[in-house]
Amino acid sequence: MRPRHLAGIALAVPTAFGLAALLLTEAVVTSAPEGPAGYYLRNSIADSGAINVVTTVLLDYRAFDTLGEASVILASVAAISALLAGSKPERTEQGLSPLVQTSIGYLAAVFWIFPVYIVFHGHLSPGGGFQGGVSLAVLVILVYVVFGSTRASQHLTPSLLHGAESASALGFLLLGTVGIAQGFAFLANAAAGFPTGEPGRLVSGGVIPLLNLAIGIKVAAGLGSIYLDILSADDTP
Amino acid sequence: MMQQATYVTAAVVFAIGLYGVVTHRNMIKICISLSVMESAVVMLFVAMAYRPGATAPIIEDDAVAYVDPLLHALSLTAIVIGAGVISVALALTVVVYRHYGTTDIRVVFRGQR
Amino acid sequence: MTPEIPFYMVLGLVIACALGAVLLRGYITSIIVLSIFSITVTVAFAFLQAVDVAMAEAVIGAGLMTAIFVTAISKTRRRS
Numbered sequence: 080m081r082p083r084h085l086a087g088i089a090l091a092v093p094t095a096f097g098l099a100a101l102l103l104t105e106a107v108v109t110s111a112p113e114g115p116a117g118y119y120l121r122n123s124i125a126d127s128g129a130i131n132v133v134t135t136v137l138l139d140y141r142a143f144d145t146l147g148e149a150s151v152i153l154a155s156v157a158a159i160s161a162l163l164a165g166s167k168p169e170r171t172e173q174g175l176s177p178l179v180q181t182s183i184g185y186l187a188a189v190f191w192i193f194p195v196y197i198v199f200h201g202h203l204s205p206g207g208g209f210q211g212g213v214s215l216a217v218l219v220i221l222v223y224v225v226f227g228s229t230r231a232s233q234h235l236t237p238s239l240l241h242g243a244e245s246a247s248a249l250g251f252l253l254l255g256t257v258g259i260a261q262g263f264a265f266l267a268n269a270a271a272g273f274p275t276g277e278p279g280r281l282v283s284g285g286v287i288p289l290l291n292l293a294i295g296i297k298v299a300a301g302l303g304s305i306y307l308d309i310l311s312a313d314d315t316p
Numbered sequence: 317m318m319q320q321a322t323y324v325t326a327a328v329v330f331a332i333g334l335y336g337v338v339t340h341r342n343m344i345k346i347c348i349s350l351s352v353m354e355s356a357v358v359m360l361f362v363a364m365a366y367r368p369g370a371t372a373p374i375i376e377d378d379a380v381a382y383v384d385p386l387l388h389a390l391s392l393t394a395i396v397i398g399a400g401v402i403s404v405a406l407a408l409t410v411v412v413y414r415h416y417g418t419t420d421i422r423v424v425f426r427g428q429r
Numbered sequence: 430m431t432p433e434i435p436f437y438m439v440l441g442l443v444i445a446c447a448l449g450a451v452l453l454r455g456y457i458t459s460i461i462v463l464s465i466f467s468i469t470v471t472v473a474f475a476f477l478q479a480v481d482v483a484m485a486e487a488v489i490g491a492g493l494m495t496a497i498f499v500t501a502i503s504k505t506r507r508r509s
Contacts, residue, residue: 087339095331102323106364116386124375132373132385133392133481141389148393155400159407197484205372205480209396210488217492224496278375298396302493305403309500312410318436322477325440329447336451344502345451348459351494352447355470358486359443362479372478383478395485399494406501413505 127268128275129202129284137207138290142266146251149294152301153248159305163312174227183225190218198295202284208291212298219303228310237307244300251293254286266290322363330356343409343419347402354398361391436476442469460498467491 112120123135137145174180194214201207219240223231258267268285269275276283333356336349365384373385409419416423446466450459467490474483 083339087335090338091331091335094334095328098327098330099324102327102360103320106323107319108364109367111367111370111381112365112384112386116384119385120373120375120382130375131481132375132382133388136385136389137392144393148397151397152400155404158404162404162407162411204374205484207481209392210481210484213396213399213485213488213493217488217496220493220496302399302403305400306493306497306500309403309407309410309497309504312407312504313414318433318477321437321440322473325443325473328444332444332447332451340451344456344498344505345459347498347501348463349451351463351490352450352466355466355486355490356447358482359470359473362474362477362482365479366477370478372480374480388479388482391479391482392485395482395489399489402494403497406497410501410504419505 124278127284127287128278129287130278131202131204131207134202134207134287134291135284138287138294139266139268139285142255142268142290145290145294146255146266149248149251149297152298153244156244156301156304156308159308163308174230175225180225183221187218187222190221194218194295194299198291199281199288201291202287203279203281208294209298211291212295213302215295215299216302216306219299220306223307223310237304240300240304240307244297244304247293247296247300251290251297254289254293257286318368319363319366322359322366326356326359326363329353329359341421343412343421344406346421347405347409350405351398351402354394354402358391358395358398361387361394432476436473439469439473439476443473456502457499460495460502463498464491464495467494 111117119132119136119140123132124130127135127139129135129139194211196211197206197214198208198211201211219235222235255266257273258264258271261267261271263270266286268287271286273285274282275285282288330353333349333351333353336352337346340346340349365387367381367383370381370383371379373382373388375382412424413419443466446462446469449462450466453459453462467486470490471483471487474480474486
């Protein structure tokens with residue numbers, strides 16, 4: 080038992096008991112959601128036509144917050160690029176064996192299906208732009224691990240990822256200005272004339288599927304380029 | 317009862333992560349502990365959104381009650397931002413290793429190579 | 430059987446995996462236990478009817494962060 084372990088225990092045990100006591104006395108809720116959440120649950124279908132209320136909150140009622148969240152991803156990509164600047168990309172990794180490369184080369188076409196399904200069904204089923212975008216980023220990482228950075232960076236270049244991220248951010252902003260052009264709020268959905276469709280169908284929810292697509296591409300490109308920046312860092316002390 | 321049990325678990329997991337942040341001296345271990353603390357906060361949000369007998373917030377005809385969708389949206393944002401924050405922390409760790417040749421955080425505080 | 434007993438078992442696994450991820454020695458061990466921790470948290474979220482959050486936690490915690498952590502570790506280790 081070193082002093083810092085004792086200090087850690089002296090800090091952690093009161094924290095655990097205090098937090099648990101505070102939550103058990105103050106935060107136990109049994110009534111139905113009220114306030115904004117109750118409004119969202121009652122009016123989601125009438126306002127936007129999407130049946131997944133979490134997606135409606137993220138991309139219709141609070142779409143401006145989602146724009147801020149996407150810009151946090153952009154800020155962290157910029158910070159990591161600035162921190163690891165001046166390191167030349169490492170071009171010696173050869174990837175895994177030819178057997179794995181060939182089979183993944185065929186299977187990667189199938190692996191696209193899951194993220195694209197998640198993104199396009201974000202307003203109907205669990206999932207959406209964030210989850211599908213992160214799955215796409217994991218697919219980028221898989222391609223880099225299997226084929227090695229030498230071969231993978233010829234096709235999936237970092238500048239391609241940066242371009243995709245900027246293009247999807249611009250697309251999000253342009254979709255938002257449609258509402259302003261018609262005299263409504265920024266990122267207005269049904270009020271700006273986007274068709275809400277029949278709830279439960281693939282083409283419904285107005286602008287929500289398009290915003291989901293923009294967020295998905297943005298998150299995939301952002302997190303993928305974070306991985307590439309850390310991968311190509313110069314590691315000689 | 318499920319809500320109360322999740323509250324207690326979130327408090328305990330948060331305290332475990334806090335212990336790790338305070339006691340570890342390796343920056344990668346500190347990043348792992350931060351990740352655990354962040355998961356505890358998301359658990360707290362999800363437990364606050366839970367109602368007994370309610371179903372997931374996807375509108376159906378035969379559902380009687382739904383859990384709170386607003387807290388789910390907030391914690392979804394928190395998870396993605398947390399991934400960005402921990403990535404920045406790991407990039408800082410790599411920069412520190414490049415500069416000082418170690419990931420021990422005491423060296424950074426002392427400021428000598 | 431009520432769904433509560435399996436849920437409490439999952440919560441116990443969550444605490445055990447958090448302890449393991451923080452206290453175990455060795456980088457790779459900690460990170461594998463961290464990704465198992467994310468999977469158990471995902472199961473707990475699915476019990477609590479938070480399907481969107483469960484999917485995000487599974488994809489980020491078990492997929493993306495593991496890859497980024499392993500890459501960062503390989504960058505902070507002396508080449509032998």
